Amino acid sequence: MSYETVLVWMLSLNREYAKIEYDTAFQLCKLCFPNDKIKYDFNNPDSFRMLMTQLLPVLMMRHRRVPRAKWQDHVTPTGKHWIEHAPDSSGRVRPPAIGYQLTFHNSLCGMAVTQGNPAQVVNIGLGIKQLKTEPRGTSIPVYFESLSHKLTPLEIENINPKNPDEIVLKRLCMILALKEAYIKAIGQPIGFDFSRLEFDVPNRRATGDGNPLIGWEFRVFGAKLGVARGNILKQEEYECVCAYYRGTPETTFIFHQTPQELENWVQFINIDQLMAVSSKLAA
Numbered sequence: 001m002s003y004e005t006v007l008v009w010m011l012s013l014n015r016e017y018a019k020i021e022y023d024t025a026f027q028l029c030k031l032c033f034p035n036d037k038i039k040y041d042f043n044n045p046d047s048f049r050m051l052m053t054q055l056l057p058v059l060m061m062r063h064r065r066v067p068r069a070k071w072q073d074h075v076t077p078t079g080k081h082w083i084e085h086a087p088d089s090s091g092r093v094r095p096p097a098i099g100y101q102l103t104f105h106n107s108l109c110g111m112a113v114t115q116g117n118p119a120q121v122v123n124i125g126l127g128i129k130q131l132k133t134e135p136r137g138t139s140i141p142v143y144f145e146s147l148s149h150k151l152t153p154l155e156i157e158n159i160n161p162k163n164p165d166e167i168v169l170k171r172l173c174m175i176l177a178l179k180e181a182y183i184k185a186i187g188q189p190i191g192f193d194f195s196r197l198e199f200d201v202p203n204r205r206a207t208g209d210g211n212p213l214i215g216w217e218f219r220v221f222g223a224k225l226g227v228a229r230g231n232i233l234k235q236e237e238y239e240c241v242c243a244y245y246r247g248t249p250e251t252t253f254i255f256h257q258t259p260q261e262l263e264n265w266v267q268f269i270n271i272d273q274l275m276a277v278s279s280k281l282a283a
Contacts, residue, residue: 005114005115005265006112006113006114006124006217006219006242006244006265007112007113007114007265007266007267008110008111008112008113008126008240008242008265008266008267009056009059009060009110009111009113009266009267009269010108010109010110010223010240010266010267010268010269011052011053011056011108011109011110011268011269011270011271011274012107012108012225012227012268012269012270012271013048013049013052013107013108013109013227013270013271014107014225014226014227014228014270014271015227015228015271016228016229016230017048017271019042021048021271021275022042022047022048022051023042024275024278025048025051025052025055025278026038026040026051028051028055028058028278028281028282029051029054029055031068031282032055032058032068032281032282033054033073036054038051049104049109050104052104052109052271052274053102053103053104053109053110053111054102055274055281056100056102056109056110056111057073057081057083057100057102057111057113058281058282059269059274059277059281060100060111060113061083062277062280062281062283066085067283068281068282068283069086070085070086070088071083071084071085071086072084072086074118076122076187078186078187078188079187080099080101080122080123080187081099081100081101081102081122082097082098082099082100082118082121082122083097083098083099083100084097084118095115096115096116096117096121097115097116097117097118097121098113098114098115098121099113099114099115099116099118099120099121099122099123099124100112100113100114100124101124101125101126101184101185102126103125103126103127103128103180103184104128105128105129105130105238106130106236107130107225107227107236108128108130108223108225108236108238108240110126110128110240111126112124112125112126112242112244114244120245120247122187123185123186123244123245124185124242124243124244124245125180125181125182125183125184125185125186125242125243125244126181126184126240126241126242126243127176127177127178127179127180127181127182127184127240127241127242127243128177128180128238128239128240129173129174129176129177129180129238129239129240130173130236130237130238131169131170131173131236131237131238131239132169132236133169139165140165140168140169141161141165141168143169143172144159144161144168144169144172145161147172147176149195150176150179150194150195151172151175151194151195152195152198154198154200155175155198155199155200158171158200158201158202159171159172159175170239171201173238173239174201174220174239174241175199175201176194176239177220177239177240177241178197178199178201178206178218178220178241178243179194179197179199180241181218181241181242181243182197182206182208182213182216182218182243183197184243185216185243185244185245196208196209201253204251204253205251206218206251212251213251214248214249214250214251215245215246215247215248215249215250215251216243216244216245216246216251216252217243217244217245217246217248217251217252217254218241218242218243218251218252218253218254219241219242219243219244219254219256220239220240220241220253220254220255220256221240221241221242221255221256221257221261221262221266222237222238222239222240222257223237223238223240223268224236224237224238225237225238
């Protein structure tokens with residue numbers, strides 16, 4: 001991974017998890033992140049999602065052949081994470097810092113990653129929004145209305161609730177994922193007023209409190225998963241956005257529509273693939 005490169009790891013929770021898998025993930029997180037207070041809660045699916053997501057940076061560093069003892073996880077006052085390589089006895093210059101941000105939503109866990117100097121690499125965020133209404137059974141018009149307070153009048157106009165339901169849902173989820181990615185990139189807490197941000201997607205413009213978000217890059221892509229729930233295989237779709245501050249004189253939107261466009265910077269794995277290497281992660 002070179003300077004200014006952005007990578008995303010996506011973990012599909014493509015089936016139900018077993019107790020031995022939960023216990024493995026729990027023990028690994030305790031071992032790899034001893035300063036974190038992790039609660040054991042096997043029956044809570046969100047707990048398993050959190051554990052599996054937390055292991056993504058460990059998996060990434062193992063993929064780079066850096067054992068856990070050779071890197072340190074730092075956290076900024078706003079909760080942004082970056083990794084520092086431990087010095088070695090060779091006297092060689094240490095590799096650049098790695099910034100990452102973790103998130104999960106339903107069956108998809110993700111990590112956005114970049115490298116460079118610590119002050120720069122923490123400005124990265126990932127937003128994930130499933131194309132479904134909540135709670136289950138809610139109609140798309142009602143769902144859209146329930147979230148309209150997070151949108152600006154221009155965003156509502158661009159979504160256009162008179163469009164077919166599937167278009168309304170896709171556009172709504174894209175804008176919410178854009179806002180989530182940016183909010184996480186700047187380290188704002190839960191409860192940030194989404195309506196302070198405006199994403200004019202057709203015109204490729206973004207503002208915060210009316211000010212252009214100059215220097216930001218937004219990569220927009222979709223993910224389709226096959227998820228086993230009991231004996232039933234269900235298809236799930238997600239809108240995903242990676243936000244990164246590059247410091248350029250413009251705001252950049254990049255849209256990736258096909259798997260071929262994603263394969264150079266987005267890597268998909270599943271539960272089985274992570275568990276297959278779990279014995280090596282704490283080494």
